[in-house]
Amino acid sequence: MIQFLTRRLFLVLPVLAGILLVTFIITRLVPGDPCYVMLGEKATKATCDEFKARFGLDKSIPEQFGRYVFNIAQGDFGNSLKDRRPITTIVGERLPMTIELTILAMLFSSTFGILLGVVSALNRNSFIDTFTMLGANIGVSMPVFWLGLLLAYLFALVLKGTPLQLPPSGRLSAGVSLIPLAKTWGITDATGIKAFMLAMLSNSAIMNGLLTGNYTLVFDALKHLILPAVAVGTISLAVIARMTRSALLEVLGQDYIRTARAKGLEYGLVIRKHALRNALIPIVTVIGIQTGGLLSGAVLTETIFSLPGVGSRMVEAILGRDYPVVQGFSVVIALIFVFTNLIVDASYAYLDPRVRVK
Amino acid sequence: MKRSIYVLLSMLILASMLLAACGTPATEAPTAPPAAPAATDVPAAPAATEVPPTAAPAFVGDKLVAPDCNYGGNFKAIEAVDQFTVKFSFCAPDPAFLAKIASVEAFDIYSKANLTEIGGDATKMNDAPVGTGPYIVKEWVRGDHITFVPNPTYFGEKVANTTFIMKWNKEAAARLLDLQAGNVSGIAEVTSDDLATIEADANLKLYPRHVNNFLYLGINNSRAPFDNEKVRQAFAMAINKQKIVDDFYAPGSVAATQFVPAGVKPGFTEGYKGTTYDAAKAKQMLVDEKFDFNKTYTLSYAERTRPYFPQPTKIAQAVQAQLAEIGIKVKLDMQDWAVYLPASREGKLDLFFLGWSEDFPDATNWYDVFLAGSSPSFGNAFPDIVDLIKKAATLSDSAERQKIYDQINVLYDQHVPTIIIAHGTTNLAFLSTVGNVVLGPYNENFPQMTTADGTLVFSQDGEPVSLMCADETDGSSFRACNQIFSKLYRFDWGTANPVPDLAEKCTGNADATEWTCTLKQGVSFSNGAAFDANDVVATFSAGLDYKNPLRKGNTGSYQYFKDLFGGKVLNEPAP
Numbered sequence: 004m005i006q007f008l009t010r011r012l013f014l015v016l017p018v019l020a021g022i023l024l025v026t027f028i029i030t031r032l033v034p035g036d037p038c039y040v041m042l043g044e045k046a047t048k049a050t051c052d053e054f055k056a057r058f059g060l061d062k063s064i065p066e067q068f069g070r071y072v073f074n075i076a077q078g079d080f081g082n083s084l085k086d087r088r089p090i091t092t093i094v095g096e097r098l099p100m101t102i103e104l105t106i107l108a109m110l111f112s113s114t115f116g117i118l119l120g121v122v123s124a125l126n127r128n129s130f131i132d133t134f135t136m137l138g139a140n141i142g143v144s145m146p147v148f149w150l151g152l153l154l155a156y157l158f159a160l161v162l163k164g165t166p167l168q169l170p171p172s173g174r175l176s177a178g179v180s181l182i183p184l185a186k187t188w189g190i191t192d193a194t195g196i197k198a199f200m201l202a203m204l205s206n207s208a209i210m211n212g213l214l215t216g217n218y219t220l221v222f223d224a225l226k227h228l229i230l231p232a233v234a235v236g237t238i239s240l241a242v243i244a245r246m247t248r249s250a251l252l253e254v255l256g257q258d259y260i261r262t263a264r265a266k267g268l269e270y271g272l273v274i275r276k277h278a279l280r281n282a283l284i285p286i287v288t289v290i291g292i293q294t295g296g297l298l299s300g301a302v303l304t305e306t307i308f309s310l311p312g313v314g315s316r317m318v319e320a321i322l323g324r325d326y327p328v329v330q331g332f333s334v335v336i337a338l339i340f341v342f343t344n345l346i347v348d349a350s351y352a353y354l355d356p357r358v359r360v361k
Numbered sequence: 362m363k364r365s366i367y368v369l370l371s372m373l374i375l376a377s378m379l380l381a382a383c384g385t386p387a388t389e390a391p392t393a394p395p396a397a398p399a400a401t402d403v404p405a406a407p408a409a410t411e412v413p414p415t416a417a418p419a420f421v422g423d424k425l426v427a428p429d430c431n432y433g434g435n436f437k438a439i440e441a442v443d444q445f446t447v448k449f450s451f452c453a454p455d456p457a458f459l460a461k462i463a464s465v466e467a468f469d470i471y472s473k474a475n476l477t478e479i480g481g482d483a484t485k486m487n488d489a490p491v492g493t494g495p496y497i498v499k500e501w502v503r504g505d506h507i508t509f510v511p512n513p514t515y516f517g518e519k520v521a522n523t524t525f526i527m528k529w530n531k532e533a534a535a536r537l538l539d540l541q542a543g544n545v546s547g548i549a550e551v552t553s554d555d556l557a558t559i560e561a562d563a564n565l566k567l568y569p570r571h572v573n574n575f576l577y578l579g580i581n582n583s584r585a586p587f588d589n590e591k592v593r594q595a596f597a598m599a600i601n602k603q604k605i606v607d608d609f610y611a612p613g614s615v616a617a618t619q620f621v622p623a624g625v626k627p628g629f630t631e632g633y634k635g636t637t638y639d640a641a642k643a644k645q646m647l648v649d650e651k652f653d654f655n656k657t658y659t660l661s662y663a664e665r666t667r668p669y670f671p672q673p674t675k676i677a678q679a680v681q682a683q684l685a686e687i688g689i690k691v692k693l694d695m696q697d698w699a700v701y702l703p704a705s706r707e708g709k710l711d712l713f714f715l716g717w718s719e720d721f722p723d724a725t726n727w728y729d730v731f732l733a734g735s736s737p738s739f740g741n742a743f744p745d746i747v748d749l750i751k752k753a754a755t756l757s758d759s760a761e762r763q764k765i766y767d768q769i770n771v772l773y774d775q776h777v778p779t780i781i782i783a784h785g786t787t788n789l790a791f792l793s794t795v796g797n798v799v800l801g802p803y804n805e806n807f808p809q810m811t812t813a814d815g816t817l818v819f820s821q822d823g824e825p826v827s828l829m830c831a832d833e834t835d836g837s838s839f840r841a842c843n844q845i846f847s848k849l850y851r852f853d854w855g856t857a858n859p860v861p862d863l864a865e866k867c868t869g870n871a872d873a874t875e876w877t878c879t880l881k882q883g884v885s886f887s888n889g890a891a892f893d894a895n896d897v898v899a900t901f902s903a904g905l906d907y908k909n910p911l912r913k914g915n916t917g918s919y920q921y922f923k924d925l926f927g928g929k930v931l932n933e934p935a936p
Contacts, residue, residue, distance in 0.1 A: 035699030038916075039706070041826075044715065045834045045920050048706060048737075053934075057917055086826050087484055087915055096503045152534060159542035171538040174505040177526045177545075177818045181502050309530040311504020324699045 008349065015341050019334060026333040027071060030326045031064050037084050037324035058084060060326075071330070078195070080334075081327035083320075090331035093316065095202035098335065100174065101312035103209055104304075105297040107228050108236035113290055116240040120247020120286075121279065127252060135244065142241030151234040151307040158230055170227050172309040174208065179223045181208055187215055227308075235304040239293040246289045250282035257281075283354050291347030298343065299336040420444040423473075423898040425906060425931070427452075433929030437874075439901050441894035445880040449901075452927070454873040456757040457723035462849050462867075463859035464721035464803060466830035466839040467921035469846035470863055472886045473899035481903055481911030483829035490828045490887075492846035493863060495520050495808035497887045504824065509844050511808075514885040517847075517862075520808045521797065523815035527841060529824045536820045540565060540790060546812055547791040547798075549821040553611050553671055559790045566793045569613045569786050572802045573624040574669040574718040578660075578680065578780040581711055583740035591650045593777035597636045599643035599687050605679050606783045609672045613786035620773045621727045622784040624802075624857070627763035628724035630770045636777075644687040657690040662714040663701040668787035669716035676782075677714060708737030720925065722802070722857040724766055725754060732769070732778060743776045757873050799855040804843055806854040831904050832914025834921065845887075849878055849897065863892065908932040 037060075038051035055061040059070065074081060080090035123135040155171035162168050175181060184205040185193060193201050204210050212220035254260065255278055263273045302314035313332060320328035422441030430437060430452035437450040449458065462468045472491050479485035490498055495517060496509035506528045511520040528545060530536045536548040537555050541562065551559060551567070559565045578600070586592045602616035619635045621628040647654070662677045670676065674695065681691045691712075696704065705713050719726045733750045735742040746769055753765040789805070791798050796811040810817050823837035830842035849864040861867070867878040884892040903911040904922035907930050912919065922930055 035697060036703045037699070039702040040699045041916060042834050042918060042920055044702070044717065045924060046702065046706070050918055050920060050923070051703075054916060054918060084916075086487075100504070152538075155535070155538050159538055159544075163542060168542075170544055171542050172530055172535050173528060173539070173544065175502065177506075177528075177816055178508075178524070180500055180508070181505075182500075307532060307535055309505075309528070309532070309535060316504075322697070322699065 007352075008345065011345050011348065015338070018337060018341055022333055022337040023072065023075070023330070024068075026330045027068050027326075028064070030324070030329050031067070033324070035324045037326065040323045041085060080331045083328050084325045085320075085323055085328070090327055091199055092202065093328065094313075094331065094335055095199050096206050097311060097313050097316050099203050099207035099210070100310055101298060101301075101305075101314070103207055103224070104228055104231055104235065104301065104310065104312060105294060107225075107232035108239065108297055108301075109290065109294050111232055112236035112239035112243055112293065116243025117247050117286065119240075119244040121251060121274070123244065123248045124251035124255065125274070132248075136248070139241040139244045142237045143245075145237065146303075147234055147238065147301070148303045148307050150237060151231070151304055154230045154234055155307070169230050171230070172307070174224065174227055174310055175220075176223050176227075179220060181206070181211060181220065182215075184211060184214065227310075231301075231304050231308040231310060234307070235297060235301045239290075239297070242293065243286060243289055247282065247286050250285045251278060254278045254282045280354065284351060287347055287350050287354065291343050291350075295340045295343040298339045420893070423895045423902070425898060425902040427931055432931055432933070433927060434905070434923070434931065435927030436901075436905050436931070439898050439905070441898045442877070444893045445882055447878045447880065447894045447897045449876045449878070451874045451876075454755060454757065455876075455926075456869070456873040457721060457725055458869065458873065458876050459850050459859040459867055460721040460723050460857075461925045463851050463862075464925075465921055466842035466846065466848070467833070467904070467919075468848050469830055469842055469900070470848060470892075470897055471829075471831070471846070471900045471903075472888070472890050472892070473896045474890055475886065475888065476899055476903065476911050481909075481913040483827040483832060483913070483915035486829040487827055490845050491890075493884055493886055493892060494843070494845045494847050496525055496844040498828070498845060499524075507825070507841060512845075512887050514887055514889065516881060516884045518809065521811050522808070522817045524817070525807055525844065526816065526818040527825075527844075528818060528820045529822060529837065530820055531822055533822070536822070537790070539820055540792065543792065545818040545820045546795050546810075547789060547817070547819045549789055549819070550666075550668075551611075551788040551790050552666075553609065555790075556611060556788065564793055565790055566795075566798075568789045568791065568798055568800050569611070570789060570800045570802065571613065571624065571786055572668060572718055573622045573722065573784070574667075574716060575617060575622060575784050576667075576669040576676075576714065576716045576782045578782060579705065579710070579713040579715055579738060580777070580779055581708055581738065581740050582778065583708070584711055586650075586652060587711060588740070589650055590776060591646055592652060593780075594636065594775075595643040595646040595650070595652070596684070596689075597774075597777050597780045598639050598646070599689070600680060600683055600780060600782065601638045601640075602782050603638070604683075605676060608679065609676050610783055611671065611786050611788055615784050617781035617783055619770045620732075620781055621724065621766075621770075625719070625722070625724055625727055627759050628727060628766045630763075630767045633767070633770055635770070635774045640683075640687050647687070647689075652689075654688045654690070657692050658711060659694050660691045660712045660714075661694040661696055661701065661704070661710045663696055663698040665698050667716055667718075667785075669718065669783065669785040670714065671785060673714070680782075705738055708740070710738075720921070724762065728766065728769060729754065732773070739778055743772065743778065746772050746776065746778075801852055801855045802857050803852045804854070805840075807844060809854070827915045829914055831900070831922075832916060832919050849880075863897075904930070906931045907934070 036051060038054040039046045042050060059067060071081065082089055083093060119135050123132045126132045158167060158169040159171035170176065185201050190201065204214065208224035209221050212218060212224065260273060260278055263277050299313065301312070302318050305312040305315040316328065317332045320332065420443060422443065424438060424440035426438040427436060435451050435453055435455060437452050440448045442448050470493065475491040487501065493516065495512055495515050497512045499508040499510045501507045506526050509525040511523070530539065533550060533552045533555065537558065539545045540548045556567065559567050580587045580593055582588055582593065606614050606616045619630060619633055623629050660677060660681060662673050664673050666673065677693050681693055684691050704710055705715060728750050732742065732746050734747065749765050749769050753762050756762045789800060794813055795817070797809050799806040807817060807819065821837055821840060823835065825838040825841040826833055826835055827838060828842055828845060830838050833839065847862045849862060849867065850859040851862040852858060853860045863881055863884060865879040865881055867876050869876045880894060886892060899911065903909050904919045905926070906912065919930065
C-alpha cells in the first residue's frame, strides 16, 4: 500500500510540470491585455507598454517561462498583476472557503444521494423509485445559478422573519469578524509552509472559530454556507443517487446476496454488509470526481452567493488576464485533483480486499 | 534501470521543492527603506533615532521642480512655502485645478512619514492605511468585506454611524436580494430590470444619481467608407437615440443632442438640437454617396455593463436593427473586454461602442480628451475643432469659453467624429430606514447616513483593488479610499462644487498658472502624526515624478496624474 501511494505521489511531478508548461503557454496565447483590463477606459498604449515592461511581460515567452520556473523552484509562485499580492497568500485566502463549501456540499449530497439511491433500488419500479429518479433527473438538469437564486429568494425573502431565514449571500454577517490566528495566538515569526498553513486555518471561518472557541463565528459561517452547499450539492446528489441505485441493483442480483438471504441473515444486514459495501466502489469513484470538481471551484455558486472561493477568483483572473494567478491556481487545482484521485484509489483498497491482495 | 533514474530524479525535484517551500517565505522580501526622492529636492525623513532638539525644529519645506516645461506634462513646481502653505505652478494655465484635485481619490493626501515607511507600496498601505478621512479600517476580510469605524482624529463633521461595512457582489440580482432581506442597508448599480421591484417595495427607496457621461458609437474615419463625412452624417441620422433610451435606459437618462451632456457648463449649448433622427434622409444621403449596401459592416462591443451602457447586447441589437431599416447590413461582434479595448485603442475596429464618465466637471475633460488630436481609435482629427479647443483651454472666462464650445458643437455635427447616443443615469437603493442619504455625481455621504443600530452596510459591485488610490482607476477602490483619506478639496455632498477639505482655501493667480493653497491647521493622520505642507508635496511628488522612490503604488501607473496634468510626468522614460 505504501509503495502504491509513494509511486502515485511521484507521478505528481510530471503532471505538475505539464500543467505549468501548458497553462503558461495557453495564458500567453489567449488574446487580450491585462493592462487594458486593469486600467479600463483610461488605458493608453504608452501606459500599457510601460506596464508590460514593469512586469516583464515584454520579454519573449521562453524567457518569461524560464524565469517563472526558476522562481517556482525557489518556492515563489509570483504575484498577482492586479494587486501584486503573492499567489500563495491568495490561495491561502481562497482555498479554505472552497474546502468548507465542498465538505458541506459533499456531506449533503453523499448522505442524501446514497440514501435515496438505496431506497430507490430496494423499491425498484415502484412509485417511490420513479419519484426518486425523477427528482434525481431534475436535480441533474437544474442550472445551479437558477437553483441558487431560487433558494436565496425562498430562504431570505419568503421565510424572512422566521427561524428558517438564511442569508442570501456573503461569507459572514455584518459585525462578525475573522481575526487571523497569528494575531490571536501572538505569532509574529511564521514564514514559509508554517505561515501558509496558519493562513489556511485562519481563513477557514469554521476552523478559526473552533480553534479559538468563537462559536458565533462557526455558526455564522455555517449559516452562510447552507444555501450554497445545497445549491451546488444538488447536482452531485442526483448523480450519486442514480449511481447508487444502478450499482446496488446490480449487486442485489448476485448469487451471494441470494445465498446470504437463504442463510437466514437479516435483510438489513445483507443490504448493509454484503450489497452496499460491494456497490460502493463506483459510488466512491463518483464522489471522488464530484469532490475534485467542487474543490477546483464552484464558479457559479460562488458568484451567486458572493463567496470568496477558488472558482470565482480563477474566473476573475482569466477575464483579467492575471497570468500568475491563473497559473498558480491551475497548479493548485491540478494538485487537488491528483490528491483526490489518490484518496479514492486508497479507498478502493479499504473497500475491496481484492485490491489489497493485488 | 530507467525506472530507478526516473524515481531518483523525481525524489530530487520533490525534495528541492519542499526545501524551497519551507525555507523561503512565499511573500515578497521586505524592501529596504527607500532613500529620499532623488529627482526632487525633497529631503530625507529624519532618522528614527534622532533626538529632537528642545525647541521645535524649524520647518523645512519640500519642493518638486521640473527643470523645464519640455517634458510633456503641465506641472512646473510644487513647493511647501511654509508649514501650512503649498504652491502649485503650471506650465500652462489650469483653470480647472480645483475641480481636478477634488475629483477622483487619486489625489488623496498621504502622510509623508507613512509613505516613506512603506516605501510607497500599495500592498503595505492595504495592511494599515493611514489617512485623515472620516473612517479607519478595522478589518479587510479579503473577498468578503471591509469594516470601517470612525476615525477619532477626523477633523471634519462628526461621523453619524458607529460602523460602516462595505461588501461586494458582482451580481445585481444578488445585491438586491441582500437588500430586500435586510442584510445590507444600501446597494450600488441597480439595474433597469430591478427599478420597478424597488419602487413597489415600501421598505426600499431608490436614489437616482446623475453623472455626466455618454455612450458613443466610435467610428474610425481612416477606414472606408467612414472616411466620407457624408456617410458618417447619415449614420448619425439613422440612429433613433430617443427610442434606445426609452427602451433600455433607466428613468432620468437622456438621448444625446450634442457632444457633451447638459451638466457640462461651459460646454453644453442650450437649445441646440444637433443631428436629429431622419431615416429617409439618411438613406438618401447614402444613396447619393454611392454607399455599398451589399457589404456587411462590423459593429463591435463588449458585454460590460456601465451606467452609460446598461444593456450592451440589447442596445447593440437595437442599433443593428435601426441601421437595417435603411438597408445597412451590420454584423455584431461581441468581444471579451481584454481583447476589445486594446483592439479599439489600436484602431482595429470600424464601428464600436465605448463610453466615458467625466473625471472632473470641466469641458476640458470632454473636448480635450476626445477631439484634441488624431488617434488610432478614431482616425484623423479635425483641424478646425482642434484649433478651437486650444483656444478655449487658454481662457478662464466661462462666457468666452462657452462661445467657443458653441462653435465646436456645430462643427462636431458636421464632422461626426463619433456618434453620441445617450447619457445614462445610475441608481442606488437603500432601506427606507436609512436616513440622510445624499448622493452626488462623485460621492455618497456615508459618514453622515444614519441607521437605527448605527451600522451601515453597503454592497457594491466589486472589491477594491487597493487602498492606495493614487495608483488606481476603479470606482470600487475610490469608494473605499474616500472613507479613509481626504483631499485638499472635495465635492460638496450632492453636488459637483469643489469645497475645501484639507485646505482652508486655494487661490489661483490671474492666468491660473499658479495656485496657492493654505492648509487647515491642527489636522492629524489616523496614526497621530500631524498634517502639514510636506505631506502634500510628498504625495504629489510620488505621483508626478517617475523616478521618485516612493512611486511604487500598485501597478505603478499613476494614471490620473498623467491624464489630468498634461499626459506625462517628470523623468518619464521615452516610449
